[in-house]
Each structure stands twice: as structure tokens, then as C-alpha cells.
Amino acid sequence: MTTIAIPPGMPQYGDVPSYDVAAVRADFPILDRKVNGHPLVYLDSANTSHKPRQVLDVLREHYEWRNANVSRSVHTLGTEATEAYEGARAKVAAFINAPSPDEVVFTKNSTEAINIVAYAFSNASLRPDADPRFRLGPGDEVVISEMEHHSNIVPWQLLCERTGATLRWFPVTDHGRLDESGLTDLVNERTKIVSLVHMSNILGTVNATSRITQRVREVGALLLLDCSQSVPHMPMDVVDYDPDFIVFTGHKMCAPSGIGVLWGRAELLAAMPPVLGGGSMIETVAMSGSTFAPPPTRFEAGTPPIAEAVALGAAVDYLSGVGMRAIQWHEKQLTAYALDALATVPGLRIFGPNVPVGRGGTISFALGDIHPHDVGQVLDSLGVQVRVGHHCARPVCTRFGVPAMTRASFYLYTTTEEIDALVAGLEQVRKVFA
Amino acid sequence: MQVDQLYQEIILDHYKHPHGRGLRDADDPAASVAEAHHVNPTCGDEVTVRVATDGAVLHDVSYDGYGCSISQASASVLHELLAGRPAAEAFAVHAAFVELMSGRGEVTPDEEVLGDGVAFAGVARYPARVKCALLPWMAFKDAAARAGVDTSPTEVQG
Numbered sequence: 255m256t257t258i259a260i261p262p263g264m265p266q267y268g269d270v271p272s273y274d275v276a277a278v279r280a281d282f283p284i285l286d287r288k289v290n291g292h293p294l295v296y297l298d299s300a301n302t303s304h305k306p307r308q309v310l311d312v313l314r315e316h317y318e319w320r321n322a323n324v325s326r327s328v329h330t331l332g333t334e335a336t337e338a339y340e341g342a343r344a345k346v347a348a349f350i351n352a353p354s355p356d357e358v359v360f361t362k363n364s365t366e367a368i369n370i371v372a373y374a375f376s377n378a379s380l381r382p383d384a385d386p387r388f389r390l391g392p393g394d395e396v397v398i399s400e401m402e403h404h405s406n407i408v409p410w411q412l413l414c415e416r417t418g419a420t421l422r423w424f425p426v427t428d429h430g431r432l433d434e435s436g437l438t439d440l441v442n443e444r445t446k447i448v449s450l451v452h453m454s455n456i457l458g459t460v461n462a463t464s465r466i467t468q469r470v471r472e473v474g475a476l477l478l479l480d481c482s483q484s485v486p487h488m489p490m491d492v493v494d495y496d497p498d499f500i501v502f503t504g505h506k507m508c509a510p511s512g513i514g515v516l517w518g519r520a521e522l523l524a525a526m527p528p529v530l531g532g533g534s535m536i537e538t539v540a541m542s543g544s545t546f547a548p549p550p551t552r553f554e555a556g557t558p559p560i561a562e563a564v565a566l567g568a569a570v571d572y573l574s575g576v577g578m579r580a581i582q583w584h585e586k587q588l589t590a591y592a593l594d595a596l597a598t599v600p601g602l603r604i605f606g607p608n609v610p611v612g613r614g615g616t617i618s619f620a621l622g623d624i625h626p627h628d629v630g631q632v633l634d635s636l637g638v639q640v641r642v643g644h645h646c647a648r649p650v651c652t653r654f655g656v657p658a659m660t661r662a663s664f665y666l667y668t669t670t671e672e673i674d675a676l677v678a679g680l681e682q683v684r685k686v687f688a
Numbered sequence: 689m690q691v692d693q694l695y696q697e698i699i700l701d702h703y704k705h706p707h708g709r710g711l712r713d714a715d716d717p718a719a720s721v722a723e724a725h726h727v728n729p730t731c732g733d734e735v736t737v738r739v740a741t742d743g744a745v746l747h748d749v750s751y752d753g754y755g756c757s758i759s760q761a762s763a764s765v766l767h768e769l770l771a772g773r774p775a776a777e778a779f780a781v782h783a784a785f786v787e788l789m790s791g792r793g794e795v796t797p798d799e800e801v802l803g804d805g806v807a808f809a810g811v812a813r814y815p816a817r818v819k820c821a822l823l824p825w826m827a828f829k830d831a832a833a834r835a836g837v838d839t840s841p842t843e844v845q846g
Contacts, residue, residue: 290691627731627756627820628695635691643731657732657754686695687757 271580278576279667281306292637295675300455300483300616300663301641302505305569309508312568316561324560325534325551339560342567343550349570350500351491352517359516359523359550360563364482365405367501367516368449370553371478372409374526375447379417385525387476390446392418397440397448397475399424399432400653403455404646406480410449419446426653430457430606437469445475452500453483456647456661457606458589458616460484467496476522482506487585487614487665489578498522504562509569513562516553523549530555573666581666585615588664592617592673599680605654615664618645621680624687626660632683638676694814695757698807702761707768712750714740719747722834726827728819733759737766737827739835745774746832751824758808758817763824765804770828775837781805785825789818 260266279285282304287294296304316338322331324339340355347355361367378388390396396410400423414421422440425433432450441448448470453460463479470477478499481490485500486507492500499522504513518526528535528546532555537545546552573581590610596602601622607613621629626642633640641661644651651657662676714721723738733755740748749771751763770778784801785808793813797806811821 625733625756627733627758627817631694631814631817632691635694648732651732657734686691687700 270583271577272583273576273580273666275584275667275669278306279669281308281572282667283307283310285667289637289639290635295636295638295672297662297664297668297672297676298639298641299665299668300506300661302511303486303508303665304667305508305510306572308572309510309565309568313510313561313565316564321561323557335560338564338567339558342563342570345567345570346515347517349490349574350485350517351493353493354520356548356550357517357520357523359518359553360558361501361514361516361553362512362559363505363514364480364501364503365409365514367503367514368405368478368480369409370516370529371447371449371499371518371526372413373529376413376416377527377529381527384527387446387474387522388526390414390417390419393444394419394446395422395442395444396420397422397424397445397450399450399461400426400649401430401432401454401457401459402449402451402647402649403480403482404648405482406449406451407649420444424450426457426650429608430454430459431612432459432461434465437465441466441469441473441475443473445470445473447476447478449478449480451480451483453481453487453614453616454606454647454650455483455616456618456645456650456659458613458618458663459606460488460612460614462612463495463497483614483616486573488582492517504566504569507566507569508572509566510562512559513566515566518549520549523553526553528552528555532556534558576666584666585664585668586610588668588670588673589613589615589617591670592662592664592676595673595677596680599677600684602680605650605656605659615668616661617663618659618661620656620659621683622687624683626658628687629660629680629683632686633676633679636675636679636682638672638679640676693810694817696807696810698804699757699761699811702764702804703757706760706764708750708771709752709764709767710750711736711738711752712740712748714747716740716742716747718742720835722831722836724827724830724834726823726830728755728759728823731756731820733820733823735759735763735824735827737763737824737831739828739831739837741775741832741835741837743775743836746770746772746778746837748772749828751827753824755823756817756820758811758820759823762808762821765808766824766828769803769805775832778832782825782829786822788812789822 320334322335324336344355347358378384379390476498479497481500481502485502499518505511535555603620605618630642719740721740725736727734735753737751
């Protein structure tokens, strides 16, 4: 990376918050292991992140010390478990600057969070007395983009099939950016919801959302941001970004799998009909009918993933301790380094932005015409773990005319030495398939 | 595990210089022709296998596709081993290949039966890649069934 001298008096590189990467790595026990005789080089954090000891300790401590069901017990363990669970909700709310913990709904993952919103639309569409913002029918439109993960495509396709609404989408430019040129046509008076990825899991693109938010407000639609790839890697402030819903998942941000988040404006969550019915989500139940609890409980039927939620709270503490600004900057430096380093590999083509601006530390590429499965297999033999395939974003692969891509993705514990190992591994791949 | 156990020279040869690639019409207009298209949804590998047969002999096994070296080399070996063979023999080979790939590296392949297919013994040690190797073989089985060949295993044993 070229470092340009910044004139005195301006903000300097040294002003950017930083942290000791080696010290952070020491918190992640798995980073010490070897794979196929080589030190582990884990470049698949966009798929799932590793978990620091601090999070694993909380998980274990929860089960060893305060394991009980939540929101229903008068006994001490039940009270402590409930406090831990609700405490985690408050931590998550603070992490994204949500005005109230009651705006944080715990889900299984981002997929479930998106489905809750989609099914709330579906259920509202069947009830004439439901809030009109959630009622969909023929003539109404739902807008997504071509760079969505399947989890932000399929629920809306299914919703449109059920309601007769029309699904539309933003295209993607050759540089892997969102093509906003048709914004005013695409988002119009018929639009009920725009559901857009904040950072692409395959192209690494970070979408600038303000113009879209403004247009969504103009037409009176709702905006959902899929923040699965952004909340783990950069500061998120839902007041500043001003969407109506965001979703993200714990396992990509140092927490266990099985816990995710739907954040929604209190007023909107209150207007949404329930989706899953069952225990906990009710106000009162009679054989003749039931009434429902206010949010967030209304959307948390059944026993939730309690320990996982508590561990997500610990993960939020951990990430905040390192500092989200510092993590974002560390990954920006890694991305700049990796883009430069990958450019030296003959025959390598990067999909998505090739500058470290408006993108995160997730880089997909092709190596000549060598199939990504073969690239990934040879890299694995050298301990380098990358993802290969369509990355649950097949329309992006189709857009760029390939059936699959190889993807390297970074996190707070990734080092430039690991990127060097990737580049060296790619040389080995080229030798095998020369 | 060494990656060259997976990428045997034979596999790379079949990948770089595939045998019998391309979907072909039957020479004999009376032959029954059918094909099957299979995909590996996790990686986007695709293969189409076409079988031309009189019911007893597989006059041709042709294919086309796109995918990783393992899936494409496997299609080349499939063609080489099965094209022109009596159906019963072909399914004995098919069964041997499936057994090899399901063996987690514990099955010793018989070169008399599997020819270049023995090179895939190493693939069986990589569970993530077994599907790649089996893709053309599963498409072949579907195509043969559609062409009216009896693919039931009891017939193969007989």
C-alpha cells in the first residue's frame, strides 16, 4: 500500500485507533492449530468467524452456573438466566445504537430475521385490519438487488408468489457496485419495501445507502438493510443510517451459531402481526383465540437460544473492547494490501471493487480458468482456508459469467502474513494446473 | 494428507485432455437415446450425460459439462469405461466406482474393472469432493434408465 504524506494539521494515520493484532490472535484458541501440516491460515470469516476465549468462557459459565429457562421462572436460576438474556439484548441494542432494547428481536440468524419481516407482510396481507404499510397485493412492489445473498432473495420471491406483488431489483455494475441509475423508477409509489444488502458477502461492496433511504422516504416505503457482513466489521448506528429494519447474525461476529438479530423501529415492530406462534409470544390464550405480547417477545416464540444470546452479548463486549473503528481500519489496511498482492498473481481476476474504498475485506476472484473447487483444494493442502462456490449469491456469479468464485475474507485477527500465504498458495495452484 | 493423492496425474490428464467429450447423436437411428443433466448445487458443477443404446449394449455414452477437474475428469473416465459396453457390464463398473467413492479411502480398487477410475481412490478421502466425482456417474444412471436400460442392481449381479 502506498502511504501518502498527510500535511501537518490534518488528521494523521497515527490518529486512527489501532490494536495489537498478535494479542487479539492469542484470544482465539483455534488459530494455533495446524491444517495438513501447515499453520492454519483462516481466510473464511465472511462464512463464519472464530470465537475468542472470552466468548467461549461466557458460554460455558452460563451452562455451568445459571442455566434455566427465561421469562417464566420465579426461582433464582430462572431470574439470573433472564437477566443475562435481557442483558445481552441491551448490549446488542447499545452496539448498534438502537434507541431501546425492545427494538432488538433475537432470532436464529439473519435468514430467520428476514423471513420474520417477509411473513409479517404475508400475514398482514391476509387481514383487512392490518397496518397498510405491511399489506401487499397485485400491483405492489418489493425491491432487492442483484448482489443479495440468497437469504435476501428467496423470502421475497416466496412473499411475492403468495401475495401477487412484483419483485424488482437493482442491477450491479461491471465494477461490482450497486447500479443506482434507475433509482427513481425502481423505487416508486408502488414500492412497499426495499430490502438491500449493506455489504455484499461475495463482492465485498459496501453500499452507500443515503440516496436510497431518501428515496424510500419520499415514496413512503420501508427499508431493510441486511447487515450480516457489515455489523461484524464496522460501527453500525441505526439512528445515523436511518433504516427501518436491520438484520445480522452472531456467528459472523465472534458469537456462536444459532443466534441472530432483527432490529426494527419500535413503532413498526408493534404494527407487525406475529409470525411463529407458541409459548412466550402471547399475552393471553383462550380456546376461542389469543392475544399477543408486545415486541420483541411477540417474535420470539418458544424457548430461545439463551446461552447463545448471552454469548452474543459477550461477543459484543469483546468487539467493543477492541474497538469497531479500529477493526474497520485494520481490515481496510488488509484489503488494500490484499488487492495489491493479488494483482501480482498472473491470470487473477477480481470480482467487485478493486480499490479499498466502499468495500470491505471480502475479495472474490478467478484464477485463470481453474475451477474454484480446485483452487480451494490446493490451498487447503497448504493450510489456507478459503470459500469456493457460488457463495449463496448465484445471481452475482451469473452476472459475471462464472459458475463459481474463490473468496478470501478477513477479520480482526487476520494478518498480512496470511495474505502472503494465500498469494504463495495461488502460485502452487497455478503449478498444479499449468 | 498430500494433495497429489487427490490430483493424480491420470486425473489431471483426463481433465486437460478429456476423452469423448461432447454430446453426440446416435449412429443407429433405431437406438434409444436419453440424457440427464445433473448439477452440484454447492459449487455449480454441471454435467449432461447422454446414452445411446439398443437396451443391451451402450453404443455411446457422451457428455458435456462444466466444473472442477474432478467432475470433468470423472466424466471422461466414465465415457472411456462404459461406451460400447454391454449394459450389465457397465453397471458392474458403475457399482464398483460408487463403492470406491463411498469407501472413505478404505476400498482397494480393482484396476481390471475400473481402469483409469482407480485414480479416484484418493478422492474418496475427501468427503467434500466425492460428490464431484460421482456427478457424471449419477447422471449416467439416470440417462440409462430413461433410455430404457434396466438399471436394477440384481440384474447387474446376474
